[in-house]
Amino acid sequence: MGEIECKPPTQVIVETSIDISPEKNHSLPINNVTEPSPPSSILTRLHAGYFRISLSLGGQAMLWKILTEPNGVSSQDVWPVFHKLPSTVFLLLWCLAILTHISLTFVYILRCLFHFHLVKAEFMHHIGVNYLYAPWISWLILLQSAPIVFPNASIYYLILCWIFTIPLAMLDIKIYGQWFTTEKRFLSIMANPTSQISVIGNLVAARAAAQMGWKEVAVCMWSLGMVHYLVLFVTLYQRLSGANSLPLILRPTFFLFFAAPSMASLAWSSIRGAFDTASKMLFFISLFLFMSLACRPSLFKKSMRKFNVAWWAYSFPLTFLALAAAEYAQEVKGRVATVLMLVLSVLSVLVFLGLMLLTAANTDRLLGESDPMERFYNNLRTST
Numbered sequence: 001m002g003e004i005e006c007k008p009p010t011q012v013i014v015e016t017s018i019d020i021s022p023e024k025n026h027s028l029p030i031n032n033v034t035e036p037s038p039p040s041s042i043l044t045r046l047h048a049g050y051f052r053i054s055l056s057l058g059g060q061a062m063l064w065k066i067l068t069e070p071n072g073v074s075s076q077d078v079w080p081v082f083h084k085l086p087s088t089v090f091l092l093l094w095c096l097a098i099l100t101h102i103s104l105t106f107v108y109i110l111r112c113l114f115h116f117h118l119v120k121a122e123f124m125h126h127i128g129v130n131y132l133y134a135p136w137i138s139w140l141i142l143l144q145s146a147p148i149v150f151p152n153a154s155i156y157y158l159i160l161c162w163i164f165t166i167p168l169a170m171l172d173i174k175i176y177g178q179w180f181t182t183e184k185r186f187l188s189i190m191a192n193p194t195s196q197i198s199v200i201g202n203l204v205a206a207r208a209a210a211q212m213g214w215k216e217v218a219v220c221m222w223s224l225g226m227v228h229y230l231v232l233f234v235t236l237y238q239r240l241s242g243a244n245s246l247p248l249i250l251r252p253t254f255f256l257f258f259a260a261p262s263m264a265s266l267a268w269s270s271i272r273g274a275f276d277t278a279s280k281m282l283f284f285i286s287l288f289l290f291m292s293l294a295c296r297p298s299l300f301k302k303s304m305r306k307f308n309v310a311w312w313a314y315s316f317p318l319t320f321l322a323l324a325a326a327e328y329a330q331e332v333k334g335r336v337a338t339v340l341m342l343v344l345s346v347l348s349v350l351v352f353l354g355l356m357l358l359t360a361a362n363t364d365r366l367l368g369e370s371d372p373m374e375r376f377y378n379n380l381r382t383s384t
Contacts, residue, residue: 043111047103047122052312053136053359054104057097058138059319060352062145064090066326067345091147108135127250131193133171133201139164140204144211151334161212163220165205172198176228191235196256199229200320203263210270211302218271222264229260251303252313258289259317262324275331282325290321307362315352322348 067090112119122128144159175198179187202225210218236257246253265282269275293299303310322344329341359366 012215041320042107043115044113044118046107047118047128048108048131048134050309051101051104051131051138052309052316054097054101054138054314055134055141056315056319056352056355057093057236058141058145059316059323060348061090061094061097062141063319063322063326063345063348065095065145065147083109092143094145094147097145098142101135101142105135127192127194127246129175130192130197133168133197136164136167137197137201137204140208144204144208157212161205161208165208168201168205172202174223186290187231191232193253193256194237194246194250196229196260199225199232199260200256200263201225202228203260203267207263207270208266209210210267215271218267222239222267222271225260225267226264229264233257248302249308250310250313251300252310254293254299255290255313255317257293258286259320261286261289262317262320265324266320266327269327275327279324280328280331283328286321286324290318307358307365309366311358312355315348315355317345318348318351 123132143164145159154372179190202221204277206218206221206225208290209215261282265275265279265286268282269279322341325337325341325344329337
């Protein structure tokens, strides 16, 4: 009888264990069934980091515009070949840039509508949130490099500048405010090389405002960007905890170290109306940082094993440096400055063309699952 009385409790324990385990096993297959389907969609894979492509295209169009326009550096007989380049090349490049950016923007809007939880996860990520600046930066660069010349008092130029600048200011208030107030998002924890994209956004907006004639707005955006660049540079230079949180595949973003001072020199020259001493100092700083990175190719060796969209981070920083060199050569009018401008411009064009060919040859990997942001999205889905 004692044995018979002991059996029911054992049966109850077995039944409860069976009831609990299927629920857990059911939750896993549900996640496993739903997870493979999103990666098959372009909306779940195309995050804001892909705007590096349109940012590089827009920067390259701006470089070609400066080098081929009649009043640019080519008018000083710096390089007679620039006079022979047809204007249609610049027009085709700018059209390619605007079409690419419109396509990426349309797909990302659909992503916001149908997969808003992924956009929210991107905003919460310490790397992904910085690339939310990239779409607005691309629009401002395309506006500045447009073949149609807008007068400073044009209502269309004014409206477009405000439309593309206000989101940058809103992101500044949100992100920079978190660095001050939120304990889990202090700058020493969140800082990484991609954080400098926010600085570049402020500097590009400052240059656009200066070209429009709004000196006070330009100075405001320039000072805001430069103050945070100095804080970021010191934080990353000290190699605090946030500096070590960058995946190896994103090592190309180290080129952002010299992209920010390059754009700062361009913005300040637009504010002052000349490439003065302050602009030259910023250009020399960016040139030194570029040489420091160029002398250490082993730093990027592991990130170059497989093609990834992060490789486009090589292009637009080089373009910004070439643009600053062109402004410097136009101001100095010396042989050394001319050679430096030519070398950086040719290097920028070669890197851009190489990335175009690699992207065309690796379209299957362009939206692959190797992007590190996918892991954060999957972890967020499973946790919720």
